[in-house]
Amino acid sequence: NKRVKAVSVFRPFIFGSEAQPFDPEKRPANAPVDHTHQWRVFVKGINDEDISYWLKKVQFKLHETYPQAVRTVETPPFEVVETGWGEFEIQIKLYFTPESGEKPQTLWHSLKLHPYGPDAEGMKERREVVISQNYEEVIFNEPVEPFYDLMTGG
Numbered sequence: 001n002k003r004v005k006a007v008s009v010f011r012p013f014i015f016g017s018e019a020q021p022f023d024p025e026k027r028p029a030n031a032p033v034d035h036t037h038q039w040r041v042f043v044k045g046i047n048d049e050d051i052s053y054w055l056k057k058v059q060f061k062l063h064e065t066y067p068q069a070v071r072t073v074e075t076p077p078f079e080v081v082e083t084g085w086g087e088f089e090i091q092i093k094l095y096f097t098p099e100s101g102e103k104p105q106t107l108w109h110s111l112k113l114h115p116y117g118p119d120a121e122g123m124k125e126r127r128e129v130v131i132s133q134n135y136e137e138v139i140f141n142e143p144v145e146p147f148y149d150l151m152t153g154g
């Protein structure tokens with residue numbers, strides 16, 4: 001496939017996590033006894049825009065303490081919902097739509113369970129959701145023609 005010269009196509013997205021301590025009155029029944037939080041890690045479009053026309057699948061690699069630590073998500077929402085007790089680095093591998101001919105790209109996200117800063121104690125008591133997310137852009141330099149057409153609606 002021919003490349004479109006001197007052109008870069010970029011797409012913005014959000015990746016990150018949301019976490020919350022269990023409600024002590026009703027812990028999830030199937031959660032191991034040492035787990036304290038529920039959380040999710042995700043990759044999504046800005047304002048929840050559908051990004052599945054360029055993002056084919058996402059592979060999340062959790063801490064090795066998790067059974068089946070590698071989780072592959074092939075359809076939106078690109079997310080993993082879990083419970084746990086500890087914070088760790090999550091490897092996020094983005095696979096692009098096959099027309100792109102692009103190699104996967106890897107990102108890292110630090111799962112945050114615990115609030116920090118002046119309000120941290122109050123947040124814990126109120127069991128507020130701890131959000132840690134980042135804006136990112138993927139850039140495709142000189143994309144192949146079919147992918148360029150897909151991206152630009154041509």
Ligand code: SLL
Pocket residue numbers: 032063065066067083084085086087088
């Ligand atoms: C820590 N370095 O010591 C980190 C490790 C591991 C987190 C955190 C439970 C996994 C499971 C879980 O939360 N692991 O029980 O399946 O803080």
